[in-house]
Amino acid sequence: MKKQTTIKSLLQRISWLMLVLSIVPLIISVLIYTRYLFAYERSVGNISEANRIANDVEEKIMEEAWSLTYGQMTTAEFSQSNSVNRIKREITEIKKNTQTTQERANLNIVNRSLDNVDSYLEKIVANIEADAPFKENQELMVHVESATNLVHEILQDFVTIEIKLAANHSQQVRQAILLLSVIEAAIIATIIFFSRKTNTRLMRQVQQPMEEMIKMADALSDGKLNYRINSLPGNELQKLSTSMNEMADNLVVLLEENALKQYNLAQSEVRVLQAQITPHFIYNSLDAILVLEEMGESEKVKEMTYALSDFFRISLSQGQDWIPVEKEIKHINDYLIILQIRYGDALTYSIEIEEQIKNYSMLKMILQPLIENAVYHGTKLVRRTGKIVVQAFLDDQDFIHFYIIDNGKGITEKRLKEINAELKDGLDTEFQEGYGLFNVNKRLLLYYGKEAKIEITSIVDSGTTVHVIIPTRKKGGSEDV
Incomplete structure (x- = not known):
């Protein structure tokens, strides 16, 4: 025997279906957008930070090195304001936000180059403290400048890599938007299909029986006590219509x-x-x-x-x-x-x-x-x-x-x-x-x-x-x- 569908279960089923169809695409969209948005923001942040560090390498390190070499800064002052160590820490922070091995390899080269710069600067400090000839420090400054330029170039390469990654993320976002648009269109079509099917079912099982009962109520109020409702779908309204027919019979009596x-x-x-x-x-x-x-x-x-x-x-x-x-x-x-x-x-x-x-x-x-x-x-x-x-x-x-x-x-x-x-x-x-x-x-x-x-x-x-x-x-x- 076929189980009767109650109005309550029918409405609950429709509510759950509409809830799922509306929430699932939203959750998917949020997850995809969030993922690509965070990746894009990391790339943009890396670009901004790498550009700033590149400028610091070119300006701060060389400025401190020449000041140390020409005696405008003591070795103690240099040890306190050494920009190399600070830049190496900042490179480590950028490395945490990298996503590819190419990015990490590039930053590793930057760190090794900074180690060379730091090594040359330590030799200059040692020469100053030993009162070595000025000419030796000038020769070391040539190596410092070369290593610093290399760090700057590598950081610029890193910026280029990040720009390409950001562009790739942007492309992925566009593709995701296109894919989600297709999915949303399919969901909308599904909702329209189920809505029409549900409306037809509600019309047959709820609205039409309700209209019949309203007609009966109007007829009874107008004194047409012989009006009765014919058979209705097997749900709560059938019992209600039967009760109304019985009520009308009892009313006449x-x-x-x-x-x-x-x-x-x-x-x-x-x-x-x-x-x-x-x-x-x-x-x-x-x-x-x-x-x-x-x-x-x-x-x-x-x-x-x-x-x-x-x-x-x-x-x-x-x-x-x-x-x-x-x-x-x-x-x-x-x-x-x-x-x-x-x-x-x-x-x-x-x-x-x-x-x-x-x-x-x-x-x-x-x-x-x-x-x-x-x-x-x-x-x-x-x-x-x-x-x-x-x-x-x-x-x-x-x-x-x-x-x-x-x-x-x-x-x-x-x-x-x-x-x-x-x-x-x-x-x-x-x-x-x-x-x-x-x-x-x-x-x-x-x-x-x-x-x-x-x-x-x-x-x-x-x-x-x-x-x-x-x-x-x-x-x-x-x-x-």
Whole structure:
């Protein structure tokens, strides 16, 4: 069975190949250039030093010899400044930097000639110390001059040899550069070949599978949940694509299950909310009608009966979840009429609605539970006349804003933080108090998503404001009544 190539091993192999192809020529170039450069520098250094020594032989040695012969320098002074010994040491140093036997043989001749010069100078010193005739020293100076000239000539020959060696090294450097250029060209061609081959392999094993997975991700984000990836090369991406296909399958199942669950939950919560409101509200309203009838308030009986009938007609809405905004406003108006008749002067209200929002639809029974909270948990708990203000307008981002404002007892700062925190928890809220408020919040999130929200502000003993924000929905759809 053929072993699968992983992306990691493929990239490592490419990295090592590129590293070797880039480093090996560099190392070779450095070694060759360094070798020839050092050889060339040694030759140039030998040339410079040999020229200097040749000048010293011609000038210093002869100058010291004549000064000694004519008595311008004592034998003791000559022994201290004898240039021959210094030049012989310098020749030895040059010899260390030589590379060929020809160079060393030439320098050996220079040393022997310097030995002859040194021997003649020692004889001159001996003659001076023995007070020998001046003529003998003159004859020795002839030999010194001849030997010195020979040393100068040999050093010049050495310079010529070094120049030829330097030229040879220069030629070798040029040849090395040419050879390395050919090698570099071959390496570049090899890199291009392997790069194209590697790119093709990466395209087949990495890029194309990645593009397939990106297409799948885009398709899933666009809601095309049936999109699947076909077979991919046997590497990590195959496992990843299989996991994405399985994830998409699970997503479809989960979405279907969640949709059914949320639908049932929403329906259940609507029924629970309706069941919560209906019994005690009906009983109290009917009791109020009886009392009004006994008091002879037939007009109020008629008004309250019509309002109660209209209230329940809109609450049912033939089983529809969505109603026009104007019907939701009519629903809360009927509710407030009933409450105002029941409580008399203890409750007042006003409704301020922009005309343009009546052309939109909204989820029904959103405002009534909030107004009920405002009355039973707000205005009923203060001695002053309770007031409920309902406002609604449309903003520039096509969101409808509802405000339910009361002048009731208000909410403490601590409790207000808890309520707003639970509202932000959304569907995860496990409410114990304020059933109507949190039920409305859940229904908003179930039907509208995170675009809808409820915000509450309050001042103790001054009142509370409930701010409801929902996205717009044009009137006239199949869900409207």
